Amino acid sequence: MxxxxxxxxxxxxxxxxxxxxxxxxxxxxxxxxxxxxxxxIGKWSCSMHPQIDGEENGVCPLCNMDLVFTSDVKEKLSSYQFRMSDDAITLANIQTIRVGIEPPNNSILKLSGVITTNKENDAVQTTLFDGRIDKLYQNSIGEKIRKGQEIGLIYSPELYAAQDKLLTSISYRDTHKKLFNSARNTLGLWKLNDKQIEEILEAGKPIVNFPLFADVTGTITEILASEGGYYSQGDPLFKTSDLRTLWGEFDAYESQLSFLKIGQEIDIQLTSFPNEKINAKITYIEPLVNKEKRTVLVRVFIKNQKGILKPGMFAKALVNQVNLNKELPILPKSAVLWTGKRSVVYKKPFSDKSIFEMVEVELGRRLGDFYEIQSGIREGDVIVNEGAFTIDAAAQLKGKKSMMSNKTIDSEIHHHENMKMELKDVPEKKDLSAHYNR
Structure with missing residues (x-):
């Protein structure tokens, strides 16, 4: 028991x-x-403004909505960052490039222009005295003339009277030599040579239709006179140029001037002969900027012994030697989005995550299909170079900052501070955590 x-x-x-x-x-x-x-594990944020990070039972300082709890948050993204799925990246064919400072292979500077005549070899054939053009032997562009060649006939009352005066003075050549020499010199003022004057004296009568002789050599580029027209002394009949040498005139933008200098060799590519390149040197860079086109004229000297080149041909100048700044990063044009005064790119702040961030950059000089970047990114950054517009559209759909956003980061912070001041009188919700801990 x-x-x-x-x-x-x-x-x-x-x-x-x-x-x-x-x-x-x-x-x-x-x-x-x-x-x-x-x-x-997580954070309290606003559904409309996910950048807000608050406390339990709080309200959004921007819209006064209740904060909601988001669990399992792996990273905190700013208003300039957002995430894309791998499927979306593949579907949009998004491609990235790592920023470098080495000169790109296709950084050749390209200038557009036209082939022109060598102005130093241009000339104008004029009339030597007042009269009516009775005949022009050269009446089409492209014809060649040489100095001393007869180019037409002219009737000049003044020249006829001068010849008649000379013939009259023959009778007192021996007694009044000064009067005879004065009449002879009058014809010399109209550039009649001794041979022509002697022919007049031998003929014994004035020449009615006096022959016109060319005082320039070259190819006719423009005709300014016609048969039957009356022209005063010095009026132009046609323009000529020696086409054995030509000029190439190209337009360079202000940002390209630092790459160009007098004496620099360039290659010229013609639209008419795309498979041929002509080597030339820069002989002149205009000191003034064209106010309308915002360009500067760059001129090169071209030899044209074979006569292949024609004035008026379109041409491109390829500048091979580009003076690059080895300290500035370089980006392709496809990576840069222009938004008026701003230029932005999208970079991946984390190389192992599908997160993209909009970054404002300051462009430097243009290097063909590339740009030097003065600020905003640095060597080694991973930048979107294909599909930047698609990335920007995705940012807009997600309510993130995009290229169309007018506000800068500083203005956004200032706006948020003002919103907080306006909502300072909104009563805060009571903390109910103590109730659950009883």
Missing amino acids: LKKLITYFVFAIIGLLLGYFIFGTTSEVSDLEINESVNP
């Missing part, structure tokens, strides 16, 4: 101990479970 009592007593003590451990810690376990459910 005593043994049974001892056994019951032992079982009772064991039961009390088990009850204490089981039921005595119930409140602590409950409190722990409540605390874990109230404070899981």
